[in-house]
Every structure is written in C-alpha cells, then in structure tokens.
Amino acid sequence: MNIENISANKSFNGWHKQYSHSSETLKCTMRFAIFLPPQASNDNKVPVLYWLSGLTCSDENFMQKSGALRIAAELGIAIVAPDTSPRGNNVADDKSYDLGQGAGFYVNATQAPWNHHYQMYDYVISELPKLVESMFPVNQKRAIAGHSMGGHGALIIALRNPERYRSVSAFSPISNPINCPWGKKAFTAYLGSDQTTWEKYDASKLLSHTTRFVPTRVDQGEADEFLAEQLQTGALESAAKGSGFPLELNYHNGYDHSYYFVASFIEAHLHFHANHLK
Amino acid sequence: MNIENISANKSFNGWHKQYSHSSETLKCTMRFAIFLPPQASNDNKVPVLYWLSGLTCSDENFMQKSGALRIAAELGIAIVAPDTSPRGNNVADDKSYDLGQGAGFYVNATQAPWNHHYQMYDYVISELPKLVESMFPVNQKRAIAGHSMGGHGALIIALRNPERYRSVSAFSPISNPINCPWGKKAFTAYLGSDQTTWEKYDASKLLSHTTRFVPTRVDQGEADEFLAEQLQTGALESAAKGSGFPLELNYHNGYDHSYYFVASFIEAHLHFHANHLK
Numbered sequence: 346m347n348i349e350n351i352s353a354n355k356s357f358n359g360w361h362k363q364y365s366h367s368s369e370t371l372k373c374t375m376r377f378a379i380f381l382p383p384q385a386s387n388d389n390k391v392p393v394l395y396w397l398s399g400l401t402c403s404d405e406n407f408m409q410k411s412g413a414l415r416i417a418a419e420l421g422i423a424i425v426a427p428d429t430s431p432r433g434n435n436v437a438d439d440k441s442y443d444l445g446q447g448a449g450f451y452v453n454a455t456q457a458p459w460n461h462h463y464q465m466y467d468y469v470i471s472e473l474p475k476l477v478e479s480m481f482p483v484n485q486k487r488a489i490a491g492h493s494m495g496g497h498g499a500l501i502i503a504l505r506n507p508e509r510y511r512s513v514s515a516f517s518p519i520s521n522p523i524n525c526p527w528g529k530k531a532f533t534a535y536l537g538s539d540q541t542t543w544e545k546y547d548a549s550k551l552l553s554h555t556t557r558f559v560p561t562r563v564d565q566g567e568a569d570e571f572l573a574e575q576l577q578t579g580a581l582e583s584a585a586k587g588s589g590f591p592l593e594l595n596y597h598n599g600y601d602h603s604y605y606f607v608a609s610f611i612e613a614h615l616h617f618h619a620n621h622l623k
Numbered sequence: 624m625n626i627e628n629i630s631a632n633k634s635f636n637g638w639h640k641q642y643s644h645s646s647e648t649l650k651c652t653m654r655f656a657i658f659l660p661p662q663a664s665n666d667n668k669v670p671v672l673y674w675l676s677g678l679t680c681s682d683e684n685f686m687q688k689s690g691a692l693r694i695a696a697e698l699g700i701a702i703v704a705p706d707t708s709p710r711g712n713n714v715a716d717d718k719s720y721d722l723g724q725g726a727g728f729y730v731n732a733t734q735a736p737w738n739h740h741y742q743m744y745d746y747v748i749s750e751l752p753k754l755v756e757s758m759f760p761v762n763q764k765r766a767i768a769g770h771s772m773g774g775h776g777a778l779i780i781a782l783r784n785p786e787r788y789r790s791v792s793a794f795s796p797i798s799n800p801i802n803c804p805w806g807k808k809a810f811t812a813y814l815g816s817d818q819t820t821w822e823k824y825d826a827s828k829l830l831s832h833t834t835r836f837v838p839t840r841v842d843q844g845e846a847d848e849f850l851a852e853q854l855q856t857g858a859l860e861s862a863a864k865g866s867g868f869p870l871e872l873n874y875h876n877g878y879d880h881s882y883y884f885v886a887s888f889i890e891a892h893l894h895f896h897a898n899h900l901k
Contacts, residue, residue: 354879354881354883354884355844355846355877355878355879355883355884355887356878356883356884356886356887357886357887358887361883409687409688409882410687410688412690412693412886414883414886415690415886415887566633568633599633600633600634601632601633603632604687605632605633605634605639605692606632606633606634608634608635608690608692608693609633609634609635609636609693
C-alpha cells in the first residue's frame with residue numbers, strides 16, 4: 346500500500362499522526378490525520394469518529410483548534426480527519442475559495458473538468474475507512490461529524506448510509522445547499538445544471554423523506570454570519586418536523602461560525618457519539 | 624486612547640477579542656488578544672494570565688490551539704496574548720524566522736536598527752498591563768506564562784519582577800539563551816557583542832543568583848527536537864539546584880515542541896496559576 350507517515354505528535358497520551366497516500370478514488374496524493382487515543386491497541390480496537398472540515402480547511406484545522414483530542418483520549422475514540430478535496434498541480438481548481446481545491450463539497454462530480462478527481466463522497470464513505478481499518482487498531486464502529494461544508498458532508502453521508510454510521514453530528518452545516526449561493530455554485534460546477542441530481546446531496550431534502558434513522562445532532566450559533574444566507578438551519582428543522590425525524594438541534598445565543606464555537610461544544614458532541622459507539 | 628476592537632468571538636460563554644492599538648513603547652501599531660471569562664464584570668474583576676508566544680507566532684496561536692479558554696472560563700481567569708514583536712513596514716526586520724518581526728525575544732534592544740522599536744520587555748511589563756487594567760474588568764493579580772521564546776520571556780520577566788506576578792510557568796522555554804544559537808544570534812543583534820549585557824535576559828543566570836522567589840513551573844517534552852541545542856532545560860535545573868530555588872520542573876516522555884504538547888498540559892498550568900491568583 347502506498348502510504349507514508351509524515352508527522353507524529355504525542356498528545357494527551359495518545360498520538361496525532363498525518364499520512365499521505367495515493368488515492369485510487371481521487372486519483373491524486375491525499376493527506377489525512379488520525380488521532381489514536383491511548384486506549385487503542387491491537388488487543389483493544391477503538392471506534393472512529395470521522396471529521397469533515399469546511400471550506401479552505403485541510404486535515405489540520407480540527408486537530409489543532411477544536412480541543413477534541415483531550416476528550417477523545419478520555420473516551421477512547423479515534424478521530425480521522427481527511428482533507429476537504431483532492432489536491433495537486435494536476436487537479437482542477439478555481440481561483441475562488443468556495444470551488445475547487447479546499448472545496449470538494451463531499452460529492453461525486455459528474456461534470457468535466459471536476460469529475461476526474463472530485464469524488465469525495467466515495468472517498469470518505471469507502472476508500473478512507475477501508476484504509477484506516479486495515480492500518481490502525483480501530484474497529485468498524487463509525488461516527489461522522491463536521492463543520493459548515495463538512496457539516497453538510499457529514500449529514501448527507503450519514504443519512505444516505507445509516508448502516509455505516511452509528512451517529513452523526515454537525516456544527517453550523519450548510520443545511521440546504523440546493524438553495525444557497527455556496528451550494529448552487531458548487532453543485533452547478535460539479536453536478537451540472539439538472540437540479541434533480543443535486544437533491545441526494547442536500548441534507549434538508551434527505552431529511553424530508555428519509556425513513557431510515559440515524560442519531561443526529563446539530564449545533565448552530567445564532568450570531569453566525571453565514572446563518573441566514575448560506576446555512577439555512579431552519580430548512581433542516583422544518584424538514585425534520587415534516588418527516589418526524591428526531592433531530593437534536595441546539596441553537597446557541599451569541600456564537601459565530603468560527604472554531605471558537607466548535608471548541609465550546611465539541612465535548613458535548615463527542616459524548617453524544619460515545620453513547621452510540623459503545 | 625487609540626485602540627480598536629478588530630474581532631470578537633464568543634467562546635465557552637466568555638469572549639475572545641482582538642484589539643489593535645498604537646503602542647508608545649514600541650512606536651508602532653500592535654495587536655493583542657484577550658479572553659474574558661464569563662465571570663468577568665465591573666463588579667467582579669478577574670485576575671489575568673499573560674501568555675507570551677514563541678518564534679513566528681502572533682496573538683492568535685495560543686488562543687486557537689492551546690485549549691486554554693475552556694479552563695480559563697471555568698476558573699474565572701482572563702488571558703492576554705500580545706504579539707511576539709513590533710510589526711509594520713517601518714519596523715526593522717530580517718529575512719530569517721528567528722530575528723526581527725515575530726522574534727522580539729522580550730528584550731529591550733540597545734543596538735541599531737533594532738532599538739527604535741524592539742522594546743518588548745517594557746511593553747509586556749508596563750504598557751500592556753496598564754492598558755489592559757484600564758480597559759477591561761480585571762484586577763491587578765497577574766500571572767505570566769509562555770512557550771519556547773515566550774517561555775524564556777515569561778521566566779525572565781517574572782524572575783526580575785516578582786512583585787508584579789503571582790506565578791510564572793513555561794512550556795519548553797529557551798532556558799539559557801546566552802549559550803544557544805537562537806539566543807546568541809538574537810542577543811548579538813539586539814544587545815550587541817558585550818555578553819555581560821545579555822545575562823539579565825537569561826533565565827538560568829537569573830535563577831542561579833536570585834534571592835527573590837516567585838512560584839515557577841516548567842514543563843518540557845523529552846522528544847522535543849530543540850531540547851539539546853536550543854532549549855537546554857538542564858541548565859535551568861542546575862541553576863535552580865545551585866541557588867536552592869524551588870523550581871517545579873516536569874519532563875514528559877515522548878512529547879515534542881508543538882502545541883499538541885502545550886494543549887496536553889495547559890490545564891495543569893492554569894490550575895497552578897489559579898492557586899496563586901486567589
């Protein structure tokens with residue numbers, strides 16, 4: 346297997362490590378980070394929380410800024426953070442921050458030039474867990490979470506694959522991408538102008554008619570500068586009410602879109618997942 | 624007063640804010656960050672921990688990466704993080720990362736071209752606390768801490784001014800700068816070639832003959848890539864033994880120089896300071 350360890354930092358008596366590997370799905374070299382808690386060993390395989398980051402992020406933001414490692418070390422949960430898109434000089438890109446590299450939106454692109462590399466949905470669901478579960482002392486109990494674009498990714502991935510994930514949580518997700526500027530721009534480029542192909546990547550659409558349940562928690566800051574135009578958490582709330590989906594949605598007065606918000610509530614998210622990963 | 628609020632993020636029910644102000648001491652516009660815990664109010668002024676960062680850092684690294692805000696919010700301690708040097712197009716600089724902007728070393732420079740702006744010792748001891756104590760709901764109970772170059776800064780500042788600080792702590796400090804490459808390069812530039820002028824900025828020298836006690840804690844990773852050549856924690860330990868200074872020095876197997884180490888032990892440091900800030 347073509348995989349290389351590129352960094353290792355002891356933290357909270359566990360290990361944060363970064364790897365690069367040659368991805369078959371994305372047809373480029375990808376980087377991901379893993380935190381292995383001190384409990385993890387070949388005799389004691391631990392569950393994994395997959396974390397999907399937001400626009401412009403890499404595998405590093407969550408590991409450095411969320412404060413999650415402390416709690417994961419207590420609870421005995423591994424964390425895996427992939428990058429947010431395929432990367433490289435040969436990978437299609439756009440000069441804007443919300444399309445191309447750093448902005449994969451966790452979809453499988455169907456349109457040129459994006460479709461050759463931009464298959465983040467398949468990468469996150471299939472190739473990455475397969476790799477992680479073959480290399481590290483982890484079991485197949487998986488949860489998934491994310492922030493902003495990554496919150497969108499976590500929700501659509503879990504809602505469409507409830508057999509693969511015990512639980513899902515999101516901070517400030519792009520809840521209704523088919524109806525917001527970030528989503529419309531990205532989905533037009535990656536998926537084309539036929540909007541019926543967009544709906545399977547829209548958490549609010551999926552929640553409005555799902556019959557399969559996965560424990561779902563969402564936290565949203567009320568002072569989030571992107572809430573009204575881009576995130577539209579209200580659409581998710583309405584969809585859940587309409588379909589009777591038991592969404593746990595928490596609004597927080599005064600909190601914005603930053604990692605200062607994520608850090609404030611990540612402990613609650615990790616305990617939420619720990620309850621379902623037992 | 625010429626001061627401007629440039630950001631505000633709610634975090635752990637307190638507030639992280641960044642300010643820019645016109646510094647008389649440094650003769651340039653400076654930025655600092657403050658975390659005000661939820662307990663802080665005009666009727667309940669809280670103590671302040673000053674945090675000094677390392678080479679290449681700004682006011683942001685500690686606030687984003689250390690996980691300290693959670694604990695400061697619990698303990699009711701404000702945190703103030705200054706930048707690591709004067710900044711600006713008119714401020715002397717050097718193309719290397721370990722001299723000039725981002726590398727002020729918390730000294731008062733005496734040599735041109737540095738002496739016009741590089742007066743970080745005075746800024747941290749005097750101008751910054753005066754500003755903070757006039758603007759925010761904080762009292763005059765102060766502690767100081769830092770990492771690497773900032774650990775050096777915290778130690779020399781507290782050891783020379785025990786009347787101003789209740790306690791001091793350092794992660795991976797440059798413990799004996801007069802004898803290491805980083806220190807020799809910076810002190811030669813800022814202070815000139817007469818090494819007798821360097822000793823008042825050397826924690827090991829100060830500890831070897833101090834008669835004034837301030838509670839002092841140092842934590843050092845044993846896998847720190849800078850330990851042998853640059854940090855020389857052993858010199859600090861020897862100096863403390865020689866003078867009978869009750870230094871609390873903790874070595875940690877496997878930990879490196881990164882914020883993954885700082886984050887792992889910041890809770891213990893904040894509790895150490897809280898005990899002395901009561």
